[in-house]
Amino acid sequence: MSLQFLAPKPSAGPRRIRSERPTALVLLSLCCLAALAMAALLGRRLAPTDPARQNLSESGLPPGSAHLLGTDSFGRDILSRVLVGARPALEGPCIVALCATAAAVVLGLLAGFRGGWIEAVIMRAADMVLALPALLVVIVTVGLFTGGYWLAVVMLIVLTAPSGTRVIRSAVLAQRTLPYIEAARTVGVTNRRLMFVHILPNISATVVASLLLDFVGSLIALSSLSFLGLGSPPGTPDWGKMLVENRGLLEQNPSAAVAPAVLLIVAAFSMTVLGDWAYSRLEEGKNVRD
Amino acid sequence: MSATRGLLTVLIRGRRHGAWLLRAQGGGEARGASPTDDKVASAAIVRASEEPLGTGSDGAAKVQQRPSRACRPHPADASAWPGDGPEDLLTVKDLRVVNARSGRPLVKGVSFAVGRGETVALVGESGSGKSLTAKALMDLVPTGLSCSGSARLLDTDLITAGQRKLRRLRGSGVSLLLQDPFTMLNPLIRVRTVLGETLPASPAGTPRRSRAQVTEEIDRRLAEVGIAMAGAARAYPWELSGGMRQRVGLAAAIAKEPVLLIADEPTTALDATTQREVLRLLRRIQRSHGMGLLLITHDLQVAFAMSDRVLVISDGELVEQGEPQELIENPQTEYTKQLLAAELPLHHRRQELLSRGATAEVTEHSTVDPSERSSPATGDSAAEALTMPDSSALLRVRGLKKTFTPSHGREVWALQGIDMDLRHGRSVGVIGESGSGKTTLARCLLGLETPTSGTIEADSIRLDLPGPRSRQRSARARELIQCVFQDPYSSLNPSHRVGYILGEAIRLRTDGRVAAKEVKSEASRLLAQVGLPASLLDRRPPTLSGGQRQRIAVARALAMRPRVLVCDEPVAALDFSVQAQVLQVLRDVQTSGVSLLLITHDLTVARQMTDELVVLHRGEVVERGLTAEVIDHPQHEYTQRLIAAVPTGSPDWLAER
Known part of the structure; x- marks a missing residue:
């Protein structure tokens, strides 16, 4: 008797990839972030004038043909300052997000996968750090040591990593009991490979989401510090600093304070949208697509 | 199959799987339009129970229709179906379930009937649409799918009826027994609460049942499903074995004396010996209550033993139906023949489990080259x-x-x-x-x-x-x-490609002393050994069957x-x-x-x-x-x-x- 039907039917072959088209909001966010990244990389060249050039005769001008976004109280061109300010605004959060997530991945994998005392030490330490009011600690330290921007970045890395560690540990715990881990063990895969080669790709969605959220968190934290007068030195074109410097100009040139605020909001919002989208893409990609 | 796991949503207040219930209640928009008239007219309900044994027809037809008088084309007017026996309890006509987003049909126009007191088995492999058919009848299809066609039970069309009407029908008209006894009962609700919730309301005019009466009724119902253990009513589901839980599920499902019980793989999660007991019980209860039973199963032998009529479903279409004996002795379609042939016998060993061509997706070097193996086969040299x-x-x-020493106990x-x-x-x-x-x-x-x-x-x-x-x-x-x-x-x-999975094992065996090219060729050789083409090396497991x-x-x-x-x-x-x-x-x-x-x-x-x-x-x-x-x-x-x-x-x- 022929049992040819036992061979898989052609229709049951590879499952088709039905790639989800990104929504308009996601595309818009991507465009915004690309524009901001451009500004951060090429800010000085894009700026129409020197952001530091003062001209007291032009102070507090509203937007016009000479200065598209007007000038501040020293007569400095707002557009130039905003463009040049993109780098300090985004550079710090990028570094915080990358370093904090890298630390969280290593610690989370160790804690979730190894268990035992390693887990106890890592997680209790994380709990302790999480118990601190992060922003307050940064304000106090940066204020005391006058270390400025880079000290704030380092502090933020230390204070952001624990929450990521927690999230990643729980993702690892969900993977650790799956049979593919045991199967890999029976062919003799080492623990390190199990963690970084076998588990890590399967929790990539969580890692990416945590990366992007850390970025948003530290973007806001760093600009708050600038707003308070900590962090970047006086005179630097920093969005947070511009907010506080140009508060008094709201009557004459509102865009001097509004422009950096809008850019901060756009950056944070786009990153959140993108994080959401990346997470859902990676989650479903893991399970079905090739 | 896992999609069928769930809860007796219909009967037990869906605390755990409440989402299902909510969906069932708000799912009106998912219902598709009624089928077009010509589809209705072309659909055929085949009731093999009324037919003489098929005498070997050509088998080329898509739906195997035994002798022609069994085929009853439906008139466009759905209200009066000629030839509808009064014994017909559930009449499903041209039931379709379509993925609304991709437009992919999952159930492609299924028509059948279940008579009063009749047991009908719906048999198919996973993905054949058998569970979806049951879910469509209970209005439990997942969101994103839409149903069309008609399914008439006691003058109500289950597909188009409103929520209020369906709600009245659930439990007393139709009820569902689900597959997995381990998840279908809320672990924090005692058995007596589960059963108490499902008891029919006292008839109008009579006083509400006293507490003692309810307790007595619950005990009676537990005894009916063969749970005589003292204190069972007060137990939590997790204190009971799988078989006991499935019995509790059954007691809840039949509490309102439904005229039709749909059992979706009711014993698949149980041990073989328990399976037999639960099936026995199901059959006894079905007979004593005179219920219609629609049994959904992947197990042909269970279907044959339990049912008066077996429907074989494949890829969303009914391919054949008939009485068990007919199907066993004289299957009409190739698919049924192949299904029967794939059943493994208990009392003898098959020489070949498959014809060679079918094992291998590649025909060139698919068989094992003995020289690759260090040790020769010994065959059956020993007798004792x-x-x-x-x-x-x-x-x-x-x-x-x-x-094992648990931390408690x-x-x-x-x-x-x-x-x-x-x-x-x-x-x-x-x-x-x-x-x-x-x-x-x-x-x-x-x-x-x-x-x-x-x-x-x-x-x-x-x-x-x-x-x-x-x-x-x-x-x-x-x-x-x-x-x-x-x-x-x-x-x-799931994140690694097949080539990587095999390559890792090869590299580990050889301590990484082989070149990448050799690893790849050995991986393809291994695939060939298990009858798979080397093209799978670049695929990841989620895309494979x-x-x-x-x-x-x-x-x-x-x-x-x-x-x-x-x-x-x-x-x-x-x-x-x-x-x-x-x-x-x-x-x-x-x-x-x-x-x-x-x-x-x-x-x-x-x-x-x-x-x-x-x-x-x-x-x-x-x-x-x-x-x-x-x-x-x-x-x-x-x-x-x-x-x-x-x-x-x-x-x-x-x-x-």
Whole structure:
């Protein structure tokens, strides 16, 4: 008797990839972030004038043909300052997000996968750090040591990593009991490979989401510090600093304070949208697509 | 199949799976339009029970329609169906379920009828649409799917009726018994609450039942489903066994005396012996209540034993229907014939599980090249029971004990002194029900558990010693013993490509001393050995079928060139038709000189695959011997019970003792 039907039917072959088209909001966010990244990389060249050039005769001008976004109280061109300010605004959060997530991945994998005392030490330490009011600690330290921007970045890395560690540990715990881990063990895969080669790709969605959220968190934290007068030195074109410097100009040139605020909001919002989208893409990609 | 797991949403207030209920209640928008008139007219309800035995028609028709008078084309007017017997309880006509987003049809115009007091089985493989059909009848289709067609039960169309009407019908009109007794009852709600919620309201005019009356009623209903245990009503579901839980589910499902009970794989999650009892009970209750029963199952033998009529569904279409005896003796369609042929016999060993062409997706070098293997096959040189202690054995287990000590409660003996041997090139089956210690034994052999006492010796290496094994020793152990796990859906890393999965094992075996090119060619050779094309190397497991994944798992194990392959329920998660493919691959592996240790609850699989059997019961070996001996002449009472529980497809199998 022929049992040819036992061979898989052609229709049951590879499952088709039905790639989800990104929504308009996601595309818009991507465009915004690309524009901001451009500004951060090429800010000085894009700026129409020197952001530091003062001209007291032009102070507090509203937007016009000479200065598209007007000038501040020293007569400095707002557009130039905003463009040049993109780098300090985004550079710090990028570094915080990358370093904090890298630390969280290593610690989370160790804690979730190894268990035992390693887990106890890592997680209790994380709990302790999480118990601190992060922003307050940064304000106090940066204020005391006058270390400025880079000290704030380092502090933020230390204070952001624990929450990521927690999230990643729980993702690892969900993977650790799956049979593919045991199967890999029976062919003799080492623990390190199990963690970084076998588990890590399967929790990539969580890692990416945590990366992007850390970025948003530290973007806001760093600009708050600038707003308070900590962090970047006086005179630097920093969005947070511009907010506080140009508060008094709201009557004459509102865009001097509004422009950096809008850019901060756009950056944070786009990153959140993108994080959401990346997470859902990676989650479903893991399970079905090739 | 997993999609059918859920809760008796319809009956028990859906606390746990409330989402289902909500969806069912708000799902009106998911219902599609009624079918167009010409579709209705062309649809045919085939009621084979009224027909004489088919006398061999051409079998080319899409839906096998037995003699033509059975085909009753429907008039466009749905209100009066000529030929509709008064006994017809449920009439499903041209039921379609479509994925609204992609437009892919999942159920493609299914029509059938269930009479009063009749049992109809809907049989199909996973993905055939059998569970979706049941869900459509209960208005439980997942969001994103839309139903059309009609399903008339007692003057109500289940597909188009409003929520209010459906709600009244649920429980008293139609009710559903779900597959997985372990998740369908809310673990925090006592049995009596579950049943109390499902009791019909007292008739109007009579006083509400007193507390004592309710208790009495609950006890009566528990007794009806065979739970006589004192205090069962006060128990929580997690205090009961799977069989008991399924009985509670049944008691709840029939509490409002439904005229139609839909049972979706009601015994699939249960042990074989429990399955028989629950099926017996289901049949007895169906008869005493005169209910119509729509039994959804993947198991042909269960369907044959239980039902008056069997509907075979494949790929969303009914391919054939008829009385069990008719189908067994004279299947009309190729598909049914093939399904029947894929059933594994218990009482003899098939020479070939499959025709050769079907095992392999590639026909060129698909068979094993014996020269690739270091050790030749021994065949069946020995005649006596070889699992008995034997010093020349490849794998020797002596006095193996394993206890688990939970942080709370008494320690549990999983294995109570196992002695067994596995000789070179032989295959030994370990059989028993869940909880008998089969899997613990496998895990001890693989070094995933450390035995409490006893020894495991393979090729003069001790595998049981606790603590971190030395590198060489564990490397040698790995090359001796490899494993194929039960669930191919989770035993392969979903993020890695097949080529990487196999390549990793090869590199580990050779300590990375081979060139990438050789690794790749060996990986394709391994794929060929399990009958898969090399083109799969670049695919990731989620894009492969269950059978393909399990064969890749076999290939990964073979990449270590083991001498013993431990298979823990290798085909339990697979469809019948795919089972044979994987089993044939494993037979080929054994022929090439690898000893097999097959752990299974399925005696038909054990019969086909093994030379010797070890029967485990509560962590002890109760019987052992040559497979044919043990199955044909079981000595121990437990073995006899296991063998009697294998479905035979005959109604006598379910006859009350």
